[in-house]
Structures are given as C-alpha cells and as structure tokens.
Amino acid sequence: MPTRLPFGSLLVPVRLSRARLTAAKLARYSCAIVLLPPAPSADDWAALPHGGLLRDLYRRKGRKPGDSVQLKVGPRAQTSLIATCVAETASTFERLQCAGRLARLALEGEPESVLITTQGWVADGADAALCATVAAIQAAAFRFASFKSNPKSHVPLAHIDIATDHGLADLDMTLATSAGNNLARWLTALPPNTLDAAGYRSLLQDLARRLNLDFKFYGEAQLKRLGAGAFLAVSQGNATRDAGIAYLAYRPGVAAPGDAPERIASRATPGSARGAAAPAVALVGKGICFDTGGTNLKSHKSMLDMHTDMEGSAVALGSLYALHRLRSPLAVDCWLAITENRIGPLAYKPQDVIRAHNGTTIQIIHTDAEGRMVLADTLSLAASRKPRAIIDYATLTGACVNALTERYSGAFTNRPEARELIEAAGTGSGERVWCFPMDADFDSDLESTVADVLQCAADGKGDHILAARFLNRFVPKEIPWLHLDLAAGTRHGGLGHIATEITGFGVRYTLDLLRRGWPAKPKSQST
C-alpha cells in the first residue's frame, strides 16, 4: 500500500506578532493560551481580557504552577481561553511535560487557530515557555498516516500565532526539531508492509529529491562486493532482495527547491559544492523494518511492535531534516541500515561465523541481536568518508530499557571526557540520556574461540554495554563517536511533550548536542 511523505503537514504554520492580547483580538481565535509567571501580580491578571475571572478560577481551585484554567468566552462562547502559571524552577523536561498537557487541553475542541502569548514575565522564562508550548502543539496537532476506509473528519489547526513584544530567538530551532520529530514518528508508526525495505527506499529517494540531498542506495550486490558480511548475514533471511544501506548527504550552500536565491548565496561557503566538503558529522541509524528475532524467533508479545525497530533510522533522518531546515553550516552524512530480520531456510543462525566490512570476524550467538550486526557495517562505511564525528541511533537492547526504563536513553562514547557535555545536551533538550561505562575490559566478555569477537554474550548480562563495546570495533579510534541506545524511543503514555507511544526521541537531543559544539576540538588544536 503506497504512501507519501507528509511534507505538507509536518508543521502547522507559525506567525509572530507584537500586538497585545485584547478582547477584540481574542475573538478572532478559536483558542488562546496565556503563559504567566508562577505568581502573577494583580496587574498581570488585570491586563488580560477576563483576567479577574481567570484569577478567581485559578485561586478557587487551589491550582499550582503548571496547572491550567480554561474559560469559554466571546458572544457564542467560541473562544477557549486558557491561562497557565508556569513553574519557575522547571527543567526543560518538566517544561515540555507541562506544555504537553496544555497542548492536549488546547486542541481538545479541534480549534482552527491558536494564539499563544505571555503576560507578566520579567526574566527569560517566557521565551522557554513559549517555545515549549509551540513544540507541544506541533507534536499534538500532527497526525500519523491513516488507512481507515472512512476516516473521521477533523478540523485541522490552520495556524499558530505568537504574540510577543520581542522576537523569539529559539523559534527556528523549535520548528526544525518539531518537524524532524514529526517525520521520525510518522515513519516509525507506518505498518511494516508499507514501510518495508522497498517502500522505505522510495520514500528516502523522494525526500532526497525534494531537499536536493545526495542519495545513494547500497543494495545487496554492492554490499557483497564491499564485503559487508555483517549486514548481509541479517538481510539474507528476507524473502525479497530489497535490503540495503541508504546514504543521504546534506552540504551547506547547496540549494533546496523553494530557497530564495539570496538565502543560498548568503549561506554558501567558498568552495562548498555538492559532495565537496568532508562531513562534519555522520548520523547512522538502525532501520530494521520488522524484527521477528530471526532463527531465535521472538514470542507474540515481544514481536508485536517490532515494526518500530527502524526508529533509530527515522531519528537519524529526522535530525538530518531538521539540520537541513535550519540550513546548518555543518556538512552532514546520513547512513541508514534498512532490512528486516526474518526467519526462514536462508536466515543466519547461531554459531555462523561472519566477516564484516572492516575484516572483523564475528561468531553469531543470538539472531535477535541483529541490530549490532547491521550497524557494524554501516558504521564502518560511514567512517570510510572520514567524518569529524559519528552519532548512531538504535532501538538496540532490552537491557538498556531494564537499566533506565523508557524515560532516558543510554549514551555510550569513545570520548569519556565528553560525558558531561553529552548528558548536558540531554538536560538542555529535555531528551535525557545517561552515559554508561565503556571500559575496555568489558571486551573479555566477548572473547570468541573461533572468531575475532562474539556477537553478544550468551547470558545477556549488561547487553547494552557489551553491544556498545562490540560496535566500538567498527569505529576508528580517531573519530569521536556517540552511540545512543534508544530506550526512550517508545513509551506507553508518551514522554515529555509527546503524547504518542512512539516518541521520536533523539532529534531535539541531536541538535542541542551539535549546537554545544560536540565534538569539541582537542585542546592542542584549539586556537
């Protein structure tokens, strides 16, 4: 069943205006949200249309910061007016969580238009609260693909207006990461017979054409010539020969369709042309379109949601999309390992010995540990272009979920000195990560008697750490590398501002991390 990229609906259009909220202005919207500081003054309430009523309602019900009050106002009670006092000491995660509740309340009545404004702020908190609210509304208003014969009609949100007396510095970043997150969630939610390897490839081709990205698909025949035996061990069990590794590249200064000529000229750096710049960062994603477990077959409940096992690739792609939308000055490579992991007479099996792209031989222990197999060769291919850094994304291990639950994702790096920065990007973006140990002595748990390395340990203890140590063999030491095990990729009840079970965790994180300058140059090179 073919489907098309949701380019027209990834974002609700946003407009900025300076006008204050008046009763006349309010009447033009189906919903208005006012963000107040934790303890608004009498003047703050008085400055709002229906401010006295809102204040009384807020006090009478004993609300606390983060809670909202709602009134229906206007001649036909056509406008939903919502006031929220935002908690002052909130972390980014808490602010997003609060914004998520607010967005769901605001969109309950399917408004056509939403106005967001602030009142009474003296410090910087207003901008952060505005951006969190915009992110939450963009996430809540976005709809996944539907395959219903008679879909329920709904009124789409036509625009979000922000009334503020100054610009909103982080608005572009908020919109870019919202679009990237929506794209990642949309892809991950697709049924596995729509987003099979062939379907995924054609969507990627379409995306690359629309964004004017370089695109190449390394099919099985080419991967065989390249010696990518670890990827092919997994894909050999498929019924069709559609699997492969997709490569997309964004280079600053290359025009995208719809760009104004002056915008391109102002961003272009001398000598930058398609393919010329070495990548500043390579984003690598695990794209298992369906994971049966293979020969070591999963049980019913464990297999049920395994169409989401390609979320790592969707988050890599969503991050690329966000960087492209921001016309980032970074040259970005994106490598996606796309295959299913199936059972069948040709499927790989325990005790097979495989030779990977970089020459490493691997003794297979458990065919459900396919993610590290396909990532091994994809990391090795990505490294061959000598990027300044690599980030990979994978729904890789149950052990990581056992360790962290689905609230955090696991982070692993070959640059231990960067751990503080890596966790700070999680706190700053609201997509929280926790750094696990990566000491070399863990490697003794992966010693094989017949090959260079075991694929995994038979008992599964610390599998998230051993998986990272395994992947470490496929990234040259000189390239700073961050591996994200996406424990928070799906969570019942959603996470932060995201209400859907598929969270698209990682796009906000990635842009925050890159904005912090990761990887920092070694001290000897800094000027």
Ligand SMILES: [Zn+2]
């Ligand atoms: Zn698996």
